Amino acid sequence: MTDFVIKVRNVEPVHVLELKGYLDAHTAPKLEETFQDLIDKGNHQIVVNCSNLSYISSAGLGVFMAFVEDLREKQGDIKFSNMTDKVFNVFDLLGFPLLYEIFKDEKEAVEKFTNAKNN
Amino acid sequence: MKHNSEKKNLKELIIKSKTSYLTKVRNFISEEAKKFGFSDDEVGKITLAVDEACTNIIKHAYKYSGDNTIYLKLNARNNTFEIVIEDYGMPFEPKAIKMPDMREHVRSYKRGGFGMYLMKSLVDKVEYQIQPGVKNRVFLIKYLQ
Numbered sequence: 001m002t003d004f005v006i007k008v009r010n011v012e013p014v015h016v017l018e019l020k021g022y023l024d025a026h027t028a029p030k031l032e033e034t035f036q037d038l039i040d041k042g043n044h045q046i047v048v049n050c051s052n053l054s055y056i057s058s059a060g061l062g063v064f065m066a067f068v069e070d071l072r073e074k075q076g077d078i079k080f081s082n083m084t085d086k087v088f089n090v091f092d093l094l095g096f097p098l099l100y101e102i103f104k105d106e107k108e109a110v111e112k113f114t115n116a117k118n119n
Numbered sequence: 120m121k122h123n124s125e126k127k128n129l130k131e132l133i134i135k136s137k138t139s140y141l142t143k144v145r146n147f148i149s150e151e152a153k154k155f156g157f158s159d160d161e162v163g164k165i166t167l168a169v170d171e172a173c174t175n176i177i178k179h180a181y182k183y184s185g186d187n188t189i190y191l192k193l194n195a196r197n198n199t200f201e202i203v204i205e206d207y208g209m210p211f212e213p214k215a216i217k218m219p220d221m222r223e224h225v226r227s228y229k230r231g232g233f234g235m236y237l238m239k240s241l242v243d244k245v246e247y248q249i250q251p252g253v254k255n256r257v258f259l260i261k262y263l264q
Contacts, residue, residue, distance in 0.1 A: 024174070057237075058171060058237055059234075062233065090167065093236075093237060093240050094221055
C-alpha cells in the first residue's frame with residue numbers, strides 16, 4: 001500500500017511536483033530523493049502542487065527546508081500551490097509563509113517563475 | 120463510587136519504533152479523538168502532535184533502530200484527552216531544548232526543531248517525565264471545550 005505518491009510534470013521551464021496522500025517521516029525520504037534527482041539534472045524551478053496532499057508533518061516540511069537555500073543560490077526556488085486549509089495551517093503555524101510563496105493555483109505559481117525570467 | 124455519567128476510556132497501542140507504524144498511530148488517535156467529540160480540525164491537531172512525538176522517539180530516543188517498542192496509552196476522561204507515549208530509549212533533557220523563535224528559525228533556513236514546536240502549538244499541554252536509563256514519557260493533553 002502506498003500512502004504517498006509524487007508525480008513530476010514538466011511545464012517548461014518549471015517542474016511541478018504533484019503530491020498525493022500522507023507526507024510524514026516515513027514518506028519524506030521519497031520526496032527528498034525526487035528533489036535531489038531534479039537538482040542533479042539541473043532543474044531549479046519547482047512548484048509543489050498540494051491539491052491532493054492530505055497530511056504533512058514536520059518531517060515533510062524539513063525536506064523543503066533542506067533544499068530551498070541551495071535552489072535559491074542557483075536562481076531557483078520552491079513555490080507552493082493549491083494548498084488545503086489543513087496543510088496551510090501547519091505551514092502557517094511554523095511561519096513558513098514568510099519564507100515561501102504560496103499561490104492559489106498552480107498556473108499562478110508557474111507564471112511567477114516565467115514572468116520573473118522575462119522581466 | 121464512580122458517577123455513571125463520568126466518561127472514562129483507557130486504551131493502548133503498542134508499536135515498533137519504525138516510521139512505517141506512523142499511519143497506524145494516526146488512525147488510532149484520530150478515531151479515538153473523533154469518538155471523544157473533537158471537531159475535525161481538533162482531531163487533525165491532536166493526530167499531528169502524536170505523530171510528531173512518535174517521530175521524535177524513533178529518530179532521537181531510538182536513533183532509527185526499528186526493533187524497539189513505543190507504548191501509547193490513551194486516557195480519556197471527562198473533558199480531558201490525554202495521550203501518554205513511553206519509550207525506553209535515550210533520555211533527553213527537555214529544558215535543554217530551547218523553543219526557537221520560529222520567524223528567525225525559518226528565515227535562517229534551519230531544518231529541524233519543528234516537531235517540538237508543533238506539538239506545543241497543537242495541544243493544550245505537553246509534559247515530559249524522563250527517568251534516565253529507565254524510561255521516557257511524554258504527556259500530550261487536549262481539553263474538549
